[in-house]
Amino acid sequence: MDYILILISAVFVNNIVLAQFLGICPFFGVSNKVSTSIGMSGAVLFVMTIATMATYLLHQYVLMPAGLEYLRTITFILVIAALVQMVEIILKKVSPPLYQALGVFLPLITTNCAVLGVAILALGLEDVSLLKAVFYAIANSIGFGLALIIFASIREQMELAEVPKGMKGVPINLIIAGLLSMAFLGFTGLV
Amino acid sequence: MESTVNKKETFLRGIVAENPVFVMLLGMCPTLGVTTSGFNGLGMGVATAFVLLMSNIVVSQVKTQIPSKVRIPAFIIIIASFVTIVEMVLEAYIPFLYEQLGIFIPLIVVNCLILGRAEAFASKNNLLDSIIDALGMGLGFIIALTLLGAVREILGSGSLFGMSFVPENASTFIIFILPPGAFIALAFLSAIFNKIPTK
Numbered sequence: 001m002d003y004i005l006i007l008i009s010a011v012f013v014n015n016i017v018l019a020q021f022l023g024i025c026p027f028f029g030v031s032n033k034v035s036t037s038i039g040m041s042g043a044v045l046f047v048m049t050i051a052t053m054a055t056y057l058l059h060q061y062v063l064m065p066a067g068l069e070y071l072r073t074i075t076f077i078l079v080i081a082a083l084v085q086m087v088e089i090i091l092k093k094v095s096p097p098l099y100q101a102l103g104v105f106l107p108l109i110t111t112n113c114a115v116l117g118v119a120i121l122a123l124g125l126e127d128v129s130l131l132k133a134v135f136y137a138i139a140n141s142i143g144f145g146l147a148l149i150i151f152a153s154i155r156e157q158m159e160l161a162e163v164p165k166g167m168k169g170v171p172i173n174l175i176i177a178g179l180l181s182m183a184f185l186g187f188t189g190l191v
Numbered sequence: 192m193e194s195t196v197n198k199k200e201t202f203l204r205g206i207v208a209e210n211p212v213f214v215m216l217l218g219m220c221p222t223l224g225v226t227t228s229g230f231n232g233l234g235m236g237v238a239t240a241f242v243l244l245m246s247n248i249v250v251s252q253v254k255t256q257i258p259s260k261v262r263i264p265a266f267i268i269i270i271a272s273f274v275t276i277v278e279m280v281l282e283a284y285i286p287f288l289y290e291q292l293g294i295f296i297p298l299i300v301v302n303c304l305i306l307g308r309a310e311a312f313a314s315k316n317n318l319l320d321s322i323i324d325a326l327g328m329g330l331g332f333i334i335a336l337t338l339l340g341a342v343r344e345i346l347g348s349g350s351l352f353g354m355s356f357v358p359e360n361a362s363t364f365i366i367f368i369l370p371p372g373a374f375i376a377l378a379f380l381s382a383i384f385n386k387i388p389t390k
Binding site: 025117 | 264300373
């Protein structure tokens, strides 16, 4: 039951992009085509899950016993950056087709604040365990993917629409995101 | 004479023509996430500007010692160190703001504005120019966040910097302090801002 609540809360109610404002850069950056947004979502799912697992273990078994919690920010970002590099190298060797699909997005992910954000937020969950933290990461990356793919589909349609001159480009995209976020607000109270 | 003009341009560039938020769209996560009031926006802006200034100073000093292949991780460590300092100082001295900004304080590390300036400017220029660049960009960021926070606070809760100017129980546009309002307020501000340089 706990896990279902985490899933619904992360995907709909507290959507990581539309309600918590994490991962906004890729949300606007790679959302002009549905196909690229699917690739990005896959890469985020992959990296976020592994990163949360690694940072959770690091926090639980190294930082906490040593009383070094204040080094959290520095160590987490280093682990994530190293991990992204490693995933890139391993994928290239082990699974070229997967690398083809996700490769270009991987370097972008280091500075995706959703990954670091989820890694830190996962530590604050109620009686957190490794399984719960990882599940939380998976649920949040699904939420990220859902928001990104819906947004990209709307943007593809918007190319045909006539937008007032002053609102072209960034402003109209922000308005779309605002309306989408308003739609997701409808899920409030579900959990 | 020529160098002073350049310095002035470097400084002013960050505030209007290349405003990090309204024009370059850097550092969007904290911009949207914490600006529920003018004070929060100001606090976040100052914290980020401080990290930006310090990291620009350090990067411009060590740029020749860092091999170019590992420069990005090296920059990230420099930035993360200053973020940790900010985190500890805020927690100790301004716990109210620390709680309000929450997760977005450690996330200053991944603010693309800071890494972007380190990579694009401080790693190529001398100390003084890097400081000027950081001050300009930092001020641009502070102005943008404070403005967005103030607009959302005025519309959403009918107050400015905590001082209310509507009667109690008056109905305000609550939507502006909820997440959708962040996107919509920023959309209109950046549309207005796009008009300024073209005049």
